Amino acid sequence: xxxxxxxxxxxGRIGHILMDRPKALNxxxxxxxxxxxxxxxxxRDQPAVQAVVIEGAGGRAFCAGGDIRAIRxxxxxxxxxxxxxxxxxxxxxxxxxxxxxxxYVALIDGICMGGGIGVSIHxxxxxxxxxxxxxxxxxxxxxxxxxxxxxxxxxxxxxxxxYLGLTGARMQGADAVHAGLATHFVPRERLADLAAALARxxxxxxxxxxxxxxxxxxxxxxxxxxxxxxxxxxxxxLAALDAEGTAWAGETLATLRAxxxxxxxxxxxxIKRGAxxxxxxxxxxxxxxxxxxxxxxxxxxxxxxxxVDKDRSPHWSxxxxxxxxxxxxxxxxx
Numbered sequence: 001x002x003x004x005x006x007x008x009x010x011x012g013r014i015g016h017i018l019m020d021r022p023k024a025l026n027x028x029x030x031x032x033x034x035x036x037x038x039x040x041x042x043x044r045d046q047p048a049v050q051a052v053v054i055e056g057a058g059g060r061a062f063c064a065g066g067d068i069r070a071i072r073x074x075x076x077x078x079x080x081x082x083x084x085x086x087x088x089x090x091x092x093x094x095x096x097x098x099x100x101x102x103x104y105v106a107l108i109d110g111i112c113m114g115g116g117i118g119v120s121i122h123x124x125x126x127x128x129x130x131x132x133x134x135x136x137x138x139x140x141x142x143x144x145x146x147x148x149x150x151x152x153x154x155x156x157x158x159x160x161x162x163y164l165g166l167t168g169a170r171m172q173g174a175d176a177v178h179a180g181l182a183t184h185f186v187p188r189e190r191l192a193d194l195a196a197a198l199a200r201x202x203x204x205x206x207x208x209x210x211x212x213x214x215x216x217x218x219x220x221x222x223x224x225x226x227x228x229x230x231x232x233x234x235x236x237x238l239a240a241l242d243a244e245g246t247a248w249a250g251e252t253l254a255t256l257r258a259x260x261x262x263x264x265x266x267x268x269x270x271i272k273r274g275a276x277x278x279x280x281x282x283x284x285x286x287x288x289x290x291x292x293x294x295x296x297x298x299x300x301x302x303x304x305x306x307x308v309d310k311d312r313s314p315h316w317s318x319x320x321x322x323x324x325x326x327x328x329x330x331x332x333x334x
Contacts, residue, residue, distance in 0.1 A: 003035035007057075012199035013050040014105075015043040022058025028115045029067040030086050036119070037093045040100060051103040051203040053195065054119060056110065062132070065114030066090060068141065072303040075294045087146070087290045090115060091283040094148045098122035098279050103203035108132045108182065109191055118147025121181060122279070125206050129188035130173040134181045137168035141306050142260035142298035142316070144267040144289065150274030151282035156180045158222065159229035165271050166229070166237070166264055167255045178216035185211050221248050228252075234268050234321060260298040260314070261321040265329045273333065285333075292332040 005021040017039055019026040036054075043049040056062040066086070074082040097104055097119065104123035112120060112128075113135045120126050128134070136145040136153070145153055145165040153161030160179055163169060176182040186194055186209045197205040218225070228240035228249070241253040256264060270289060274282045293299055298316055305314035318324050 003031045005029070006032050006035040006039075008035070008039040010049065011053075013048070013202045014199050015039060015046075015049045015052045016199070017052065017054040018057055019054070019063055020057040022056075022060065024067070025061035025064035025111055026056040026058065026116070027064050027067050028090065028119070029070060030089055033086075033089045033093050037089070037096055040093075040096055044101065049102065051105060051198065052100065053105045053107060053198050054123075055107045055195070056116075059110065061111035061116070062106070062108040063113075063116030063119060064111045065116060066147075068114075068143070068303055069307050071294060072300060072308070076300060080291070080295075083294050084287075084291065087287055090118065090147060091287055094118045094122050095280060095283055098148070105198060105203055105206065107191060107195060108134075108176075109188060113137055115147055117149060117152075117181070121152050122148055125184065125203060126176075126182040127184045127186050127191075127194065127206060127209075128173055128176050128182040129186060129191055131188055132173050132176055132182065134171040134176045134179075135168055136165055139166060139259035139263040139267050140168050141302035142263040142296060142314075143293060143302070144263060144270050144286075146286045146290065148279055148283055148286070150270045150286055151277060151279045153271050154275035158226040160218075160222075160225060162229040162237075162268070162271055163225045163252075165267055166234075166259070167252060168259070169255075172217075174213045175217050177213055178218070184209070185213055187211055224249065234265055237268075238321070257321070260302055260316050261318055261324050262296065262298050262316070262329070263293075263302070264321060265324050265326070266293065266332055269329060269333050289332060 007018040007020050009016045105125040106120035106123050108128045109131050111133045136149050138145050153165045171179050174185040177185050184206055190209055194209045228237055231237045231240050241249045301314050
């Protein structure tokens with residue numbers, strides 16, 4: 001179970017996992033993924049471990065995602081097996097969390113994106129503080145919402161999942177509970193007390209710490225989200241947003257236009273497909289899709305612009321959604 005960026009321990013009734021890579025916002029590398037999976041396997045049959053609790057170190061992030069910079073480096077070097085190994089291990093961990101026979105509790109304080117969603121959303125209990133910041137921002141780097149998100153997003157209320165998956169919109173604190181990404185809202189000032197109570201009394205104490213939810217900040221736009229993002233095609237979404245004629249719709253349309261056009265289309269298709277798959281099937285489909293996506297020029301350019309050089313000025317090819325060949329997207333999903 002040893003990895004310098006994963007700290008595992010027994011604390012009272014729980015097995016505790018601390019993602020300890022704060023300078024990288026606890027982004028997951030392959031060693032961390034394997035260490036977390038090993039810890040879960042070790043605790044599975046230990047009667048004294050009644051639940052598992054996972055947290056992120058550093059105070060800024062729970063987990064900001066997978067180590068996408070390293071994945072790009074492997075892809076550019078033609079090291080396809082290394083890319084495959086990372087995603088295969090990550091998705092196996094996601095599946096293990098979903099099937100875990102004991103309560104799995106994620107304490108989310110800070111950034112929770114991409115791979116961070118993957119090591120939380122498949123668990124029984126997802127606690128967020130007001131500092132929790134949730135997103136699946138993959139279309140901005142020409143990836144797609146993975147880690148089982150193609151299964152989870154279509155199961156959020158209404159068309160919220162498609163909206164979040166295509167736009168990368170961020171959900172903060174209690175909004176994530178309204179959306180279904182988290183299950184409980186606990187003020188940050190009480191999180192340490194909750195962690196102590198979990199070790200002492202087990203997972204059932206979470207409900208005692210949960211605070212009432214304020215109004216969902218997206219409430220004024222929920223009907224429009226459902227109208228627009230339930231469309232049967234990306235073209236339909238764009239047309240529906242244009243027809244809304246509101247400031248929110250205009251901003252959302254501009255966001256979609258800024259993303260990788262190809263990624264918007266393959267993400268839409270993957271999320272639509274995921275609605276009819278169970279989690280294991282969705283993860284298997286995602287693994288197949290990663291081979292195509294990480295070989296695409298937009299993926300290399302998106303990670304360069306957003307993660308490596310950070311100039312935030314990607315040059316997509318094709319440059320517009322209307323220019324993407326639908327047959328090419330269909331072949332990737334085939």
